[in-house]
Amino acid sequence: MFSRAYRTAITLPPLLWVALFLLVPYALLFCYSFWSVSPSQTIVHDWSLDNYRELFRVNVYLQTLFRSMWIAARVTIFSLLLGYPLAYYLSFYAGARKDLFYQLVIIPLWVSYLVRAYAWKTILGSDGVLNTLLQYVHLTKHPLEFLLYSPFAVVLTLTHIYTPFAILPIYASLEHIPRNLVEASHDLGASPLQTFWRVIFPLSIPGVLAGATFAFVLSLGDFLAPLLLGGPSGIMISNIVVSLFGAAYNWPLGAAISLCMLLLVLALLLLTEKLEKKWSFR
Amino acid sequence: MTTVIEPAIARSAKSGVQPLLAIRTIAKSFGKNPVLRDISLQIAEGEFLTILGESGSGKTTLLRIIAGFESADAGEIVMESERLDLLPPYRRRVNTVFQNYALFPHLSVEENVGYGLRVSKLSKDEIAARVSEALAMVKMTPFAKSKPANISGGQQQRIALARALVNRPRLLLLDEPLSALDANLRRQMQVELKSLQREVGISFVFVTHDQEEAMVMSDRIALLRMGELEQVASPREIYSRPATAYTAQFIGHTNLLRGDVRGNVARCNSLSWPVDLPDGPALFSLRPENIRLVTSGVGGADMNLIRFGGKVQNQAFHGATELLQIVCEDGLMVSVRTATREGRQGELHLEFSPADAVPVRESAERG
Amino acid sequence: MSDARSNSRWLPWHALGVFGFLYLPIVTLIVYSFNGPGVGGFPPRNLTLDWYRMLFADDAIWESVLNSLIVAFAAMGISLAFGIPAALALDRANFPGKALFRRLVLLPLILPGIITGLSLLMLFRAADVKLSLVTIVLGHGTALISVATTEVFAGLQKVDRAQEEASLDLGANYWQTFWRITIPNLRLSIIGAALLIFTLSMDEIAVSFFLIGRDNTLPLEIWGRLRRGITPEINAISSIIFVFSLIAIVGWYRLRINAEGKPETPAELVEVAQVL
Numbered sequence: 004m005f006s007r008a009y010r011t012a013i014t015l016p017p018l019l020w021v022a023l024f025l026l027v028p029y030a031l032l033f034c035y036s037f038w039s040v041s042p043s044q045t046i047v048h049d050w051s052l053d054n055y056r057e058l059f060r061v062n063v064y065l066q067t068l069f070r071s072m073w074i075a076a077r078v079t080i081f082s083l084l085l086g087y088p089l090a091y092y093l094s095f096y097a098g099a100r101k102d103l104f105y106q107l108v109i110i111p112l113w114v115s116y117l118v119r120a121y122a123w124k125t126i127l128g129s130d131g132v133l134n135t136l137l138q139y140v141h142l143t144k145h146p147l148e149f150l151l152y153s154p155f156a157v158v159l160t161l162t163h164i165y166t167p168f169a170i171l172p173i174y175a176s177l178e179h180i181p182r183n184l185v186e187a188s189h190d191l192g193a194s195p196l197q198t199f200w201r202v203i204f205p206l207s208i209p210g211v212l213a214g215a216t217f218a219f220v221l222s223l224g225d226f227l228a229p230l231l232l233g234g235p236s237g238i239m240i241s242n243i244v245v246s247l248f249g250a251a252y253n254w255p256l257g258a259a260i261s262l263c264m265l266l267l268v269l270a271l272l273l274l275t276e277k278l279e280k281k282w283s284f285r
Numbered sequence: 286m287t288t289v290i291e292p293a294i295a296r297s298a299k300s301g302v303q304p305l306l307a308i309r310t311i312a313k314s315f316g317k318n319p320v321l322r323d324i325s326l327q328i329a330e331g332e333f334l335t336i337l338g339e340s341g342s343g344k345t346t347l348l349r350i351i352a353g354f355e356s357a358d359a360g361e362i363v364m365e366s367e368r369l370d371l372l373p374p375y376r377r378r379v380n381t382v383f384q385n386y387a388l389f390p391h392l393s394v395e396e397n398v399g400y401g402l403r404v405s406k407l408s409k410d411e412i413a414a415r416v417s418e419a420l421a422m423v424k425m426t427p428f429a430k431s432k433p434a435n436i437s438g439g440q441q442q443r444i445a446l447a448r449a450l451v452n453r454p455r456l457l458l459l460d461e462p463l464s465a466l467d468a469n470l471r472r473q474m475q476v477e478l479k480s481l482q483r484e485v486g487i488s489f490v491f492v493t494h495d496q497e498e499a500m501v502m503s504d505r506i507a508l509l510r511m512g513e514l515e516q517v518a519s520p521r522e523i524y525s526r527p528a529t530a531y532t533a534q535f536i537g538h539t540n541l542l543r544g545d546v547r548g549n550v551a552r553c554n555s556l557s558w559p560v561d562l563p564d565g566p567a568l569f570s571l572r573p574e575n576i577r578l579v580t581s582g583v584g585g586a587d588m589n590l591i592r593f594g595g596k597v598q599n600q601a602f603h604g605a606t607e608l609l610q611i612v613c614e615d616g617l618m619v620s621v622r623t624a625t626r627e628g629r630q631g632e633l634h635l636e637f638s639p640a641d642a643v644p645v646r647e648s649a650e651r652g
Numbered sequence: 653m654s655d656a657r658s659n660s661r662w663l664p665w666h667a668l669g670v671f672g673f674l675y676l677p678i679v680t681l682i683v684y685s686f687n688g689p690g691v692g693g694f695p696p697r698n699l700t701l702d703w704y705r706m707l708f709a710d711d712a713i714w715e716s717v718l719n720s721l722i723v724a725f726a727a728m729g730i731s732l733a734f735g736i737p738a739a740l741a742l743d744r745a746n747f748p749g750k751a752l753f754r755r756l757v758l759l760p761l762i763l764p765g766i767i768t769g770l771s772l773l774m775l776f777r778a779a780d781v782k783l784s785l786v787t788i789v790l791g792h793g794t795a796l797i798s799v800a801t802t803e804v805f806a807g808l809q810k811v812d813r814a815q816e817e818a819s820l821d822l823g824a825n826y827w828q829t830f831w832r833i834t835i836p837n838l839r840l841s842i843i844g845a846a847l848l849i850f851t852l853s854m855d856e857i858a859v860s861f862f863l864i865g866r867d868n869t870l871p872l873e874i875w876g877r878l879r880r881g882i883t884p885e886i887n888a889i890s891s892i893i894f895v896f897s898l899i900a901i902v903g904w905y906r907l908r909i910n911a912e913g914k915p916e917t918p919a920e921l922v923e924v925a926q927v928l
Contacts, residue, residue: 009826010745017738018753024794025756028771035774085670092667106905111674113901115855117871118890122677132680186354187387189374191401205391224764227857241766248770261767268763284390
């Protein structure tokens with residue numbers, strides 16, 4: 004139905020833009036990762052695997068990467084633990100207030116990330132709201148130091164930020180479950196708990212996978228929360244990349260790390276896609 | 286027309302045997318909307334009862350109350366001396382075949398069928414044996430490992446049936462299970478369902494809006510209208526002796542003749558015939574097939590038959606028979622069903638027997 | 653379902669707890685923007701509007717707000733200008749590399765923003781382009797094309813193809829049909845996408861971080877001050893940002909509801925979950 008001219012007109016401009024502003028930059032990233040930086044701060048196109056060797060040779064990079072993955076894993080687990088029951092409540096129990104509650108879930112999503120991270124900073128500090136509150140009600144005598152500038156603060160803040168990301172896909176997949184399946188399960192003798200584990204949960208797995216993927220990938224690459232709240236022990240892999248593009252001035256090494264992150268994320272997405280196909284029943 | 290499969294043994298609600306299920310004065314409203322008012326019904330062991338009604342009549346709600354997915358506002362349901370309505374659905378010995386089958390998409394056909402058995406923790410061997418028995422009964426054995434998404438609608442319907450029956454419930458509820466099938470498959474399934482019920486011997490409660498379907502399959506029909514029972518009787522009974530105007534019109538075609546009775550004579554327009562009724566206004570149901578064309582001449586007629594004449598206004602071809610719309614001189618319109626014959630014209634002479642003019646009650650106006 | 657309720661009485665409490673977790677920090681922030689002695693210190697006392705007064709007198713902040721607005725509108729323009737045709741192309745055209753294109757367009761959504769940011773930085777470096785608001789606009793525009801594409805694509809699935817066929821049948825050519833029929837039908841998707849893109853651009857940090865020149869956007873201005881130390885002025889501006897985000901997202905949501913009658917997950921999340 005659509006003429007060739009029409010199809011060209013709608014395909015070509017975006018294709019060109021994306022090629023120029025996405026494909027080329029990523030290709031450049033790829034190339035940079037094989038180059039190096041000279042002492043005089045110029046980029047040398049010497050095409051070697053040196054940067055990658057560096058990554059594995061120097062402990063701090065791998066350590067930070069694993070710490071980042073561990074933080075991301077914790078964020079994911081907490082987001083799912085907090086988010087799944089809420090999504091379940093929304094889908095099966097909220098009734099007339101479903102609409103309102105859904106809005107309440109998406110509002111934090113779009114409120115500025117910076118605002119939310121900053122909020123935790125003011126709450127968790129040694130002079131912050133939480134500490135002074137605890138002292139005020141005489142639960143503690145001295146400020147709790149671990150609250151801020153620690154991995155704890157990073158995990159807490161990132162969980163706060165990414166839980167809504169986890170809730171939405173889970174909610175969507177729960178909504179897709181036909182209610183007569185729940186009735187059928189009861190009809191056949193399964194109690195509500197049995198029905199949940201045998202019918203509802205298996206059918207919600209694609210949503211859980213999507214939510215987990217978002218939470219994990221987005222927190223893995225986060226650099227703001229660690230900078231604001233992580234302290235020296237809460238540094239994550241993105242912070243290293245940022246400094247390599249800033250003060251530490253080693254673009255090629257930064258590119259190499261970025262490329263590794265990119266590959267890691269792509270591998271995760273591929274894995275999730277395969278798992279989702281296995282668990283999707285349409 | 287339709288064929289009614291005769292039960293091998295006549296079933297009687299008055300046989301003196303304890304009914305399997307007793308529904309007593311059940312009422313249910315959704316918000317301000319009364320959906321069921323004062324329903325009382327008994328279901329016998331091994332009977333095929335159809336709850337028949339238009340959409341909005343409350344038939345699905347009644348079924349869901351028996352299954353346990355809704356709770357009634359008033360009344361009780363008793364099965365084998367136990368209050369059924371106090372139990373949650375997963376503890377009732379009642380199973381349901383859902384309208385859209387509600388097969389679990391993430392389980393295979395045999396896992397679906399065995400679901401209820403697995404939940405009640407039977408042994409693996411017992412489950413396997415009963416599942417293959419159930420699959421054989423609905424002729425779906427080759428599809429045991431398939432997923433519901435990969436089998437046709439008719440096949441899904443059989444699996445839904447097997448999944449319910451394998452649990453050996455005391456009562457099987459079927460919520461318009463054939464409505465999603467095309468006409469031919471539907472007719473085939475009606476016959477299969479009926480013989481399955483005979484084979485298995487448990488009571489079926491079948492909900493439908495299709496009166497032909499109800500007549501084909503049921504031992505008894507419970508006609509529901511706006512939340513109240515109009516009539517509960519066998520198909521033959523409900524067809525030939527409808528209790529109300531609504532029943533007469535809902536089940537099959539009929540002519541409703543409005544008239545007056547005076548001195549044991551009923552008068553409707555220019556027609557009159559002897560009746561044994563008190564004086565006053567009266568309503569009669571006369572089935573189109575009970576009005577016959579006069580074959581012999583005017584003389585030699587059976588003096589008991591009432592005769593009249595009219596012109597053919599419309600002729601609808603129904604295959605083996607046709608339905609004629611006749612306009613009489615005084616303006617009375619009747620439908621007449623006769624064997625097919627092309628090109629009926631002019632004045633026709635018709636007759637019927639007074640015994641076929643069944644007196645019916647007015648159907649109450651319901652808000 | 654009436655019986656199920658008794659088994660899970662904890663569910664509503666859990667839900668309440670999670671909502672509390674999500675909202676208390678923001679509420680605390682807002683409360684403390686009125687706090688006399690500044691941030692921290694329980695309980696809040698000496699309520700004052702001083703911090704808001706300071707905020708309104710702060711020129712640098714307002715300049716950055718203006719910059720952010722310029723960037724947001726420009727980015728909106730770019731994202732829509734390329735995102736709408738991209739959605740149409742994905743829906744109606746077959747071309748070599750279509751699968752790659754689809755994934756490529758969605759990548760900035762799921763990849764850490766810094767990767768998109770620094771790879772664009774490399775591009776500008778290589779092309780010898782000076783960093784400025786323009787480079788930020790290009791960055792935001794590119795990263796947010798995917799938002800426009802997914803929203804419009806989802807909206808396209810709901811458009812009645814027969815309408816466009818009817819238009820062609822009645823004599824309109826493709827261009828006319830596009831402006832008279834297709835775009836109006838996509839009106840709600842486009843507005844929804846525009847709102848989202850605007851909001852996301854106003855808050856964007858990761859990509860902007862690398863592409864910034866002399867002029868700050870609002871988030872980066874705030875960020876700079878945070879590095880130097882906390883002032884309650886930041887609470888004030890954060891509270892204002894919260895109010896605006898609230899308005900924007902509730903507006904977006906109501907738009908969606910009016911169109912489809914029931915709440916839906918933002919198309920991006922569904923799309924990414926399925927396509928990638």
